[in-house]
Amino acid sequence: MLMALLLLSWMWDRVVTNCSGGAETVHHYYLEATMFSTVMTSCPTGQGNHSAPCLKSVQVNPMRFGPDIGDPGTGTTVLTYVDAVEDPTLLPDPPVGGLAAWPWKTALNPSPVMVMDMAGNTNSDTCK
Numbered sequence: 722m723l724m725a726l727l728l729l730s731w732m733w734d735r736v737v738t739n740c741s742g743g744a745e746t747v748h749h750y751y752l753e754a755t756m757f758s759t760v761m762t763s764c765p766t767g768q769g770n771h772s773a774p775c776l777k778s779v780q781v782n783p784m785r786f787g788p789d790i791g792d793p794g795t796g797t798t799v800l801t802y803v804d805a806v807e808d809p810t811l812l813p814d815p816p817v818g819g820l821a822a823w824p825w826k827t828a829l830n831p832s833p834v835m836v837m838d839m840a841g842n843t844n845s846d847t848c849k
Contacts, residue, residue, distance in 0.1 A: 755780065762777045780830075781819070
């Protein structure tokens with residue numbers, strides 16, 4: 722199932738543009754895992770303004786994993802056999818008390834498939 726999601730994300734011809742709106746030269750693609758960590762926090766008890774210590778899962782910065790995938794060129798379909806379910810050692814080591822979830826999209830990890838250009842910029846960078 723996860724492999725099918727990754728393959729689907731690579732099925733269309735991606736148009737990558739630079740900050741000026743021109744065509745961008747892609748250096749390589751890579752994958753990122755969404756990471757969660759368990760932290761001790763204070764939770765309301767439901768009895769007035771009282772709270773009690775509790776554990777909560779919070780999202781932390783995504784982590785890169787797997788091999789770099791070279792740019793195949795325009796109009797090429799890329800098949801990769803990186804499957805974090807079949808080979809869990811591909812996922813990064815989660816923080817202590819945390820977990821790695823791939824390929825979930827979240828606010829901190831909107832795209833598990835990342836692209837890097839020749840200048841080292843990624844699709845998560847903002848134009849200046």
